[in-house]
Amino acid sequence: MAYTPQYGPGKSIVAENRRKQMNPSVKLEKIRNVTDEDIVMILGHRAPGQAYPSAHPPLAEQGEPDCPIRKIVTPTEGAKAGDRVRYIQFADSMYNAPSQPYQRTYTECYRYRGIDPGTLSGRQIVETRERDLEKISADLINTNLFDPARVGIRGATVHGHSLRLAEDGMMFDMLQRCVLEGGSVKYVKDQIGVPLDRKVDVGKPMDDAWLKANTTMFHSLVGTAFRDDAEYVEYVQRIHSLRTKYGFMPVE
Amino acid sequence: MAKIERAQKLFLKALKEKFEGDVQATKTSFYHFDGLNQSPRKKEFMAAAKKVELRRGISMYDPNRCHLGGLPMGQRQLMTYEVSGTGTFVEGDDLHFVNNPAMQQMWDDIRRTIIVGMDLAHNTLQKRLGKEITPETISEYLHILNHAMPGAAVVQEHMVETHPSVVDDCYCKVFTGDAELADSIEKQFVLDVDKLFPAKQAEELKAAVGKQLWQAIHIPTIVSRTCDGGTTSRWSAMQIGMSFITAYRMCAGEAAVADLSYAAKHAGVIQMGSHLPARRARGPNEPGGILFGHFGDMVQANRKYPNDPAKATLEVVGAGAMLFDQIWLGSYMSGGVGFTQYATAAYTDNILDEYTYYGMDYIKDKYKVDAKNPSAKDKVKPTQEIVNDIATEVTLNGMEQYEQFPTAMEDHFGGSQRAAVLAAASGISTAIATANSNAGLNGWYLSMLLHKEGWSRLGFFGYDLQDQCGSTNSLSVRPDEGCIGEFRGPNYPNYAMNVGHQGEYAAIVASSHYGRGDGFCLSPLIKITFADPSLQFDFSEPRKEFAKGAIREFVPAGERSLLMPAR
Numbered sequence: 001m002a003y004t005p006q007y008g009p010g011k012s013i014v015a016e017n018r019r020k021q022m023n024p025s026v027k028l029e030k031i032r033n034v035t036d037e038d039i040v041m042i043l044g045h046r047a048p049g050q051a052y053p054s055a056h057p058p059l060a061e062q063g064e065p066d067c068p069i070r071k072i073v074t075p076t077e078g079a080k081a082g083d084r085v086r087y088i089q090f091a092d093s094m095y096n097a098p099s100q101p102y103q104r105t106y107t108e109c110y111r112y113r114g115i116d117p118g119t120l121s122g123r124q125i126v127e128t129r130e131r132d133l134e135k136i137s138a139d140l141i142n143t144n145l146f147d148p149a150r151v152g153i154r155g156a157t158v159h160g161h162s163l164r165l166a167e168d169g170m171m172f173d174m175l176q177r178c179v180l181e182g183g184s185v186k187y188v189k190d191q192i193g194v195p196l197d198r199k200v201d202v203g204k205p206m207d208d209a210w211l212k213a214n215t216t217m218f219h220s221l222v223g224t225a226f227r228d229d230a231e232y233v234e235y236v237q238r239i240h241s242l243r244t245k246y247g248f249m250p251v252e
Numbered sequence: 253m254a255k256i257e258r259a260q261k262l263f264l265k266a267l268k269e270k271f272e273g274d275v276q277a278t279k280t281s282f283y284h285f286d287g288l289n290q291s292p293r294k295k296e297f298m299a300a301a302k303k304v305e306l307r308r309g310i311s312m313y314d315p316n317r318c319h320l321g322g323l324p325m326g327q328r329q330l331m332t333y334e335v336s337g338t339g340t341f342v343e344g345d346d347l348h349f350v351n352n353p354a355m356q357q358m359w360d361d362i363r364r365t366i367i368v369g370m371d372l373a374h375n376t377l378q379k380r381l382g383k384e385i386t387p388e389t390i391s392e393y394l395h396i397l398n399h400a401m402p403g404a405a406v407v408q409e410h411m412v413e414t415h416p417s418v419v420d421d422c423y424c425k426v427f428t429g430d431a432e433l434a435d436s437i438e439k440q441f442v443l444d445v446d447k448l449f450p451a452k453q454a455e456e457l458k459a460a461v462g463k464q465l466w467q468a469i470h471i472p473t474i475v476s477r478t479c480d481g482g483t484t485s486r487w488s489a490m491q492i493g494m495s496f497i498t499a500y501r502m503c504a505g506e507a508a509v510a511d512l513s514y515a516a517k518h519a520g521v522i523q524m525g526s527h528l529p530a531r532r533a534r535g536p537n538e539p540g541g542i543l544f545g546h547f548g549d550m551v552q553a554n555r556k557y558p559n560d561p562a563k564a565t566l567e568v569v570g571a572g573a574m575l576f577d578q579i580w581l582g583s584y585m586s587g588g589v590g591f592t593q594y595a596t597a598a599y600t601d602n603i604l605d606e607y608t609y610y611g612m613d614y615i616k617d618k619y620k621v622d623a624k625n626p627s628a629k630d631k632v633k634p635t636q637e638i639v640n641d642i643a644t645e646v647t648l649n650g651m652e653q654y655e656q657f658p659t660a661m662e663d664h665f666g667g668s669q670r671a672a673v674l675a676a677a678s679g680i681s682t683a684i685a686t687a688n689s690n691a692g693l694n695g696w697y698l699s700m701l702l703h704k705e706g707w708s709r710l711g712f713f714g715y716d717l718q719d720q721c722g723s724t725n726s727l728s729v730r731p732d733e734g735c736i737g738e739f740r741g742p743n744y745p746n747y748a749m750n751v752g753h754q755g756e757y758a759a760i761v762a763s764s765h766y767g768r769g770d771g772f773c774l775s776p777l778i779k780i781t782f783a784d785p786s787l788q789f790d791f792s793e794p795r796k797e798f799a800k801g802a803i804r805e806f807v808p809a810g811e812r813s814l815l816m817p818a819r
Contacts, residue, residue, distance in 0.1 A: 018708075100707065100708035100709055101708060101709040102704060102708045102710075103708045119709070119713070120667065120712045120713050121666060121667020121668065121670075121671075121709040121710060121712060122665075122666065122667060122709075157320060159328075159665065161709075162664070162667075162670075163280075163328065163661075163662045164278055164280040164662055165279050165280075166279065166280070166281065166282055167280070167281055172282050174323065174325075175320070175323065216708060217707055217708050218706045218707065219655050220652045220656065221278070221656050221658070222278065225652065226648060226651060226702075226705075226706035227255070227648050232705065233648075233702065236698070236701050237640045237644060237698065239701065240697065240698045240701050240723045241636050241640065243723035243724045244636065244694055244727050245636070245727075246724060247723065247726065247733075247734070248727040
């Protein structure tokens with residue numbers, strides 16, 4: 001019997017948004033058009049136009065061993081070429097940022113191959129081969145997973161996800177990697193905090209109504225209260241109860 | 253589950269003190285606080301470092317250059333903290349154990365403590381050597397022991413000895429459940445259970461101890477600091493043996509001495525922490541070996557506040573977060589300073605206190621469990637449904653408070669801080685309602701899952717790995733997979749890893765007994781030993797003691813200033 005993912009329980013808009021982001025058959029909504037070169041600048045791993053540094057020779061040249069797993073798994077373009085594994089890391093504000101750490105990880109796992117996500121409370125990192133990373137990053141920045149003001153691209157010193165917002169609606173960043181200028185958010189430093197040669201425009205912040213309608217986090221003050229999605233709460237209780245009972249008496 | 257109204261918000265005072273403006277606003281301003289200069293303590297550090305550099309010629313604390321390549325902390329408001337339940341506001345730096353002598357002393361007082369039975373030795377003296385044991389001989393022995401234990405000679409000629417003022421925290425007292433015996437030993441040496449404990453607790457403790465006579469020994473702080481926890485039983489046993497020889501006029505080399513030594517080093521000894529496996533490389537009486545049930549007995553707040561088990565439990569949280577997070581995991585096992593920031597969230601600004609008292613109101617409202625009158629009689633059966641109900645409601649309430657008060661969220665700016673606080677409130681409320689420590693732990697893990705699903709985040713990379721698999725082991729008692737809560741500890745397999753858990757687990761375990769009004773959680777001997785008012789650290793008020801340490805009013809033991817030039 002083929003498994004059909006359900007992408008989580010819940011009847012609220014938050015639950016629905018979560019399912020839409022995770023479900024790879026739902027196309028992510030393209031909202032902005034940050035260029036490939038600009039994304040390379042924000043990532044800060046290589047200079048725009050620079051060849052991809054490699055960690056090993058291309059697979060075709062290095063002579064792969066006779067391995068059944070290698071026959072099953074088709075390498076990504078970056079793996080084929082021998083690219084380094086590099087990262088992009090996001091900090092998502094708890095004030096209705098469109099995606100949130102675990103949600104990002106689940107979404108990426110359903111939508112992309114060859115990735116290594118890591119999930120924390122204030123940041124979420126995804127690592128993969130460099131040319132694959134740039135393609136994934138374009139999705140993560142140019143679609144409804146991103147908001148220029150409530151999402152930060154931050155390699156280190158990510159502090160800000162749980163803080164009150166600044167008066168202009170921006171999430172706190174002690175390094176001020178991006179600034180709101182003329183109604184548009186511009187990166188003046190790359191994700192690790194190294195100043196850029198030129199500003200990189202990532203577009204206008206989405207308005208509060210859009211953020212509330214598209215967020216994947218419950219919040220009783222600025223969005224949807226978790227308590228109000230009874231199906232979701234009940235589902236978590238059920239999972240917990242089943243795990244508890246099985247741990248106590250591990251029989252089928 | 254159904255939300256109840258609770259007008260009082262215990263954290264409001266702290267939030268209003270810490271943050272400018274409306275504590276419920278979602279917006280504020282940043283980048284104008286003058287960096288580190290907003291903190292008196294950071295300024296003090298910078299001035300002190302300059303003097304150190306001049307003296308030693310080696311650079312030191314230089315945040316304006318070294319933090320993020322020239323961008324110092326303080327781009328947002330650097331917060332002070334109210335130590336929960338004390339009304340005392342302190343700088344965060346002063347809650348690092350290096351800067352806080354009360355914190356050091358709490359751990360010193362545990363590590364330097366050993367409990368040694370007297371009955372085995374008395375049997376040897378009476379049956380093998382024909383010596384008479386009377387209250388008078390016991391009192392005389394204790395005189396000699398309190399001379400010898402700090403480091404004085406009793407048998408030999410021409411011996412070196414320790415300076416009494418450097419070891420003035422070292423002594424021995426005895427306790428028993430036999431009122432007549434207790435009454436006949438010199439008062440200065442007796443821990444009087446009837447006077448130290450509320451009547452019901454005293455009766456339970458005396459019944460559990462029975463006619464046995466135990467020595468509560470505290471070796472010098474300076475000794476256990478210079479050596480380690482494993483030293484405590486050795487130092488004490490040596491002085492006990494010599495004191496018996498003197499008190500009962502024994503031959504120093506006769507074989508019976510070996511019996512006394514064996515009793516004092518092994519057969520009659522209660523360590524505060526058990527020996528850890530080689531991968532942890534610690535001897536007995538080190539933090540990783542302290543059972544949670546024993547820790548609940550070391551903390552004495554339920555003795556002082558018998559009708560407020562929530563407060564008593566919150567004192568265990570504070571003491572445990574400090575010992576297990578800041579000292580054990582943060583320093584013994586990891587190193588660095590980061591753990592303090594995680595750990596202090598559980599005992600500052602009354603946030604956990606508020607969430608826990610909400611739980612008390614909830615279990616009273618729905619299950620008629622009256623936490624102000626601890627009793628075994630009104631406890632509810634720990635069914636999965638009831639555990640789920642209490643843990644869910646307390647978690648949802650806590651999440652909503654963080655949401656409704658954005659400054660509370662900003663106060664606990666890390667997910668691990670919030671996770672520990674929400675799950676602790678849930679676990680404590682469940683444990684007090686059911687008087688079952690494993691039910692409390694189960695409530696903790698449901699809280700973690702709810703938190704993660706509600707906010708799509710939990711703790712840091714490694715913090716929550718034990719929480720995401722914890723439901724399964726919370727009711728298991730199979731070897732290497734589970735245990736009843738009282739016998740779990742910091743080195744229990746699933747708990748041995750990360751900050752923000754162990755102090756709270758200990759509190760959940762303790763609360764399941766405090767909520768019944770029990771005299772002790774796991775060991776009546778440990779409970780009585782730490783009730784001693786002569787101890788340097790007051791175990792009935794850990795958070796108040798930490799606050800005193802932070803504002804530099806706590807006087808620790810084992811200071812060497814007597815032995816060196818003044819600076």
